[in-house]
Amino acid sequence: MATQQTLDALQQAFPGAAVSEFRGQTRVVVPRQSIFQALQFLRHEQGYDLLVDITCVDYLNYRDATDRFGLVYLLTAIDANERITLRTFLNEPDLTVPSAVPLWSGADWMEREVYDMFGIRFEGHPDLRRILLPEEFTAHPLRKDYPLQGRGERHNFPVLTRAEA
């Protein structure tokens, strides 16, 4: 849980930030335009030096949801032993956010996974390719409009015979 000082400083620097709390966890929602500045502020000025995870939630059929995608940054301050969750919302067709790789090297693969699974583009990422799925894959399977069962993507892939292989 983040201290009140951090939250006050964050709200002063980013007037649009909305703070909420659930089960002792502090979540801050910032507008998409200022997500990189907010991350930079927490990283360099508030001591949140460990990026725990970057993930995404698709709110397609979620109750009372107004935005399609919610991007989640989980941060930890190692010395102060505090956690904060930073969130921002994205809508189609403009699914781009600035990459966090300049701040944390570890953001590289996390952002590649979010791109792979949700199709969110991270501007400034050094190597934004699919990571878990094959490069020929066309869909983003953790989106809610991608079914659990079906024919899959087999028809998109070339069939190699034993003679060709």
Place this chain on the structure above:
Amino acid sequence: MPLTPAAAETNDRFVGDLAHDEQQDYLWTLNFGPQHPATHTTLRIVLKLEGERVVAAMPDIGYLHSGFEKIGEHLDYNQYVTVTDRMNYMSPMANNVAWHCAVEKLLGIELTPRGKYIRTIIAELARISDHFLCNGAIGLDTGAFTFFLYAFYQREVIYDIFETMCGARFTNSYTRVGGVMHDISPVAIEKIRGLLRSAPRALDDMERLVNRNRIFIDRTKGVGVLSKEDAISYSATGPIARASGVTRDLRKDEPYLAYGDFEFDVPCMTSGDVFARYLVRMAEARESLKIVEKALENLPAGPVNVGIDERVIFPSKDQVYNSIEGTISHFELTMSNRGFDVPHEEVYAAIEAPNGELGFYLAGDGSDVAYRARCRPPSYIHFALFPHLIKGHTLSDVVAVLGSLNVIAAELDR
């Protein structure tokens, strides 16, 4: 060699630095894996070599991707525990505990003291078992086969304990929302006491075999060095970060379950090489034995699962037939349109798994099934370190560094 033609066009770093650079046309490419005995699981690394020296390593993962997070959006909170078994299958109990810690945080359930102690014991047994395998595999990859067998024998003892507890050796699925599958039996307690006697002797034997062994030290000391700054920047956690001087351990920093009740040390080192990671894991296994012993001797009496008022655990037959609360609770849990009372909220909960911080980010939508079940896999985050660690080392160091990161491909790809 680029992975596919498409990759060659998009990946400027790889192509620009190496393949098209005329001065480096003497480099050659080695494809390591996906099926190779030293990767232990299915992962592929494309290595650029100058003689025996690794100039660049390019991991290519996804061979075991099976959509666990997508399945998590379709299985309910109790069913999904079977899938968590298959993530890091070297310590499935720790995954079970991590998953249900997150679910209980979302539901706002507080475990009974006995439930907490039992979960602490199984999580620590999983840690001992994982460290035995990881360190044994480092020995195996650097040529110490006997060392590996000493470690693996103790894993058999731990498998026996798990079998006595829940009937399964490998895919345990032992925890449930609000408790565990069965209470721990006196036979299992006796077997854990047996492990507490035999494991320290095995650790002594292992340390005597390799700690001062010239070959092992030459193969591991100064290899794959990770500085403290890089460990934090690359989001490393667990024994890998602690071997580099990051003193973070969720058991101490955010005491969950019963860890606040025990005295134990968090072993740390500063050199950050493969040897340091090995030593940290050995010391951690000993600390875990201490925790298991204390938890076992102070195991509280009382119920192992939460009461029927919480409406997450099925009541016993006696309660169902002889009390109205039991009947209602059973009905509520059985009917498909009833079930758990899940808030429309999102939580993240993490535990200190053997490999590092294993967390789940859960979004609840009122139903028994998670709307989003994100796993924060330590293997995935640590494998991103690999190209950084191996640069400049020799080909034979690849297996040592890979072993010390303890990458489990099933958790890597999920």
